[in-house]
Amino acid sequence: MIDKLAIIGVGLMGGSLARALRERNEVGEIVGYGRTIANLDEAIELNVIDHAETSIAAAVDGADMIVLAVPVGAMREVLDAAAPAIGSHAVVTDVGSVKQTVIDAARAALGPRFASFVPGHPIAGTEQSGARAARGNLYEDRRVILTPGPETDPTATGRVTAMWRAVGAEVVSMPAADHDRVLAASSHLPHALAYALVDMLVRLDDHRSIFECAGGGFRDFTRIAASDPVMWRDICLANREPLLALLEQYQENLRLLGEALERADGEWLRETFARAKRAREGLHGPGDGE
Numbered sequence: 001m002i003d004k005l006a007i008i009g010v011g012l013m014g015g016s017l018a019r020a021l022r023e024r025n026e027v028g029e030i031v032g033y034g035r036t037i038a039n040l041d042e043a044i045e046l047n048v049i050d051h052a053e054t055s056i057a058a059a060v061d062g063a064d065m066i067v068l069a070v071p072v073g074a075m076r077e078v079l080d081a082a083a084p085a086i087g088s089h090a091v092v093t094d095v096g097s098v099k100q101t102v103i104d105a106a107r108a109a110l111g112p113r114f115a116s117f118v119p120g121h122p123i124a125g126t127e128q129s130g131a132r133a134a135r136g137n138l139y140e141d142r143r144v145i146l147t148p149g150p151e152t153d154p155t156a157t158g159r160v161t162a163m164w165r166a167v168g169a170e171v172v173s174m175p176a177a178d179h180d181r182v183l184a185a186s187s188h189l190p191h192a193l194a195y196a197l198v199d200m201l202v203r204l205d206d207h208r209s210i211f212e213c214a215g216g217g218f219r220d221f222t223r224i225a226a227s228d229p230v231m232w233r234d235i236c237l238a239n240r241e242p243l244l245a246l247l248e249q250y251q252e253n254l255r256l257l258g259e260a261l262e263r264a265d266g267e268w269l270r271e272t273f274a275r276a277k278r279a280r281e282g283l284h285g286p287g288d289g290e
């Protein structure tokens with residue numbers, strides 16, 4: 001049970017966590033802080049938070065659980081503003097999609113309180129954003145990755161683990177560097193590719209007909225290109241190195257695909273597509289909820 005929860009950034013992720021804890025009676029008071037008054041007013045109207053504060057310090061004052069749910073590029077500034085007001089019993093965690101840069105920001109901003117910071121990343125979400133998109137069931141049966149380090153207080157990790165379990169998530173732990181490399185492949189590269197594809201197509205003269213004639217495959221592949229551009233700019237910059245390495249590998253694969261097409265090499269195409277199909281089917285078989 002959390003007495004006072006402070007949500008810094010009341011959007012899809014922070015708002016959904018607030019909703020989920022409230023629906024399960026796992027929290028007393030929920031305070032929100034954000035930049036846009038309209039979004040905070042909406043969050044109060046929708047009962048996502050109990051009230052809003054106009055300063056981060058006021059929001060975190062007296063909170064026993066502080067959740068940072070802003071774009072990863074904004075983590076340092078909110079940590080700096082929160083640091084002087086964080087109480088001695090408070091645990092601080094985040095939901096950022098990249099972990100090492102957020103850990104570095106927390107170490108620099110929190111100083112001796114860094115032990116109470118538990119880095120986290122729920123592998124749940126959608127292309128939507130804002131408090132209006134928040135859902136109390138967003139984390140049910142989803143995985144949350146925590147990346148505590150040797151300095152992290154195990155009690156703090158335990159409290160963050162309990163919070164995520166309370167909203168139906170499965171909690172796993174791994175080193176931050178492993179997290180960032182794995183997520184670059186499974187999430188950051190696909191988002192960057194979807195943006196690049198849609199941006200290329202929309203600049204073609206006949207893009208209207210292209211989009212009008214698009215089927216389910218196009219929708220599946222490009223849904224994530226409707227995600228928030230600031231959030232994804234920050235993720236790509238924060239995880240630049242693993243992402244660049246994967247982009248290079250992908251470009252090499254595209255080059256091979258182009259060469260096979262030039263040769264009209266049907267066998268290469270069939271073999272490559274069959275290998276990918278087997279891998280994809282092995283990943284998500286029938287009945288996995290897709």
Ligand SMILES: NC(=O)C1=CN([C@@H]2O[C@H](COP(=O)(O)OP(=O)(O)OC[C@H]3O[C@@H](n4cnc5c(N)ncnc54)[C@H](O)[C@@H]3O)[C@@H](O)[C@H]2O)C=CC1
Nearest residue numbers: 009011012013035069070071072074096097125126129130
């Ligand atoms: N959208 C998704 O599916 C997922 C997002 N994440 C991570 O969660 C975090 C939040 O993402 P969402 O909730 O989707 O975004 P969102 O756009 O719905 O919410 C972010 C909120 O933070 C506020 N904000 C932005 N900069 C701020 C600042 N400097 N100070 C105070 N408030 C600020 C915005 O006004 C907004 O209300 C990001 O770090 C993202 O990488 C993690 C997993 C999934």
Ligand SMILES: O=C(O)C(=O)Cc1ccc(O)cc1
Nearest residue numbers: 097122123124125126127224
């Ligand atoms: O919209 C989708 O399908 C996503 O992939 C959501 C998502 C976005 C960012 C994350 O760090 C984790 C999950």
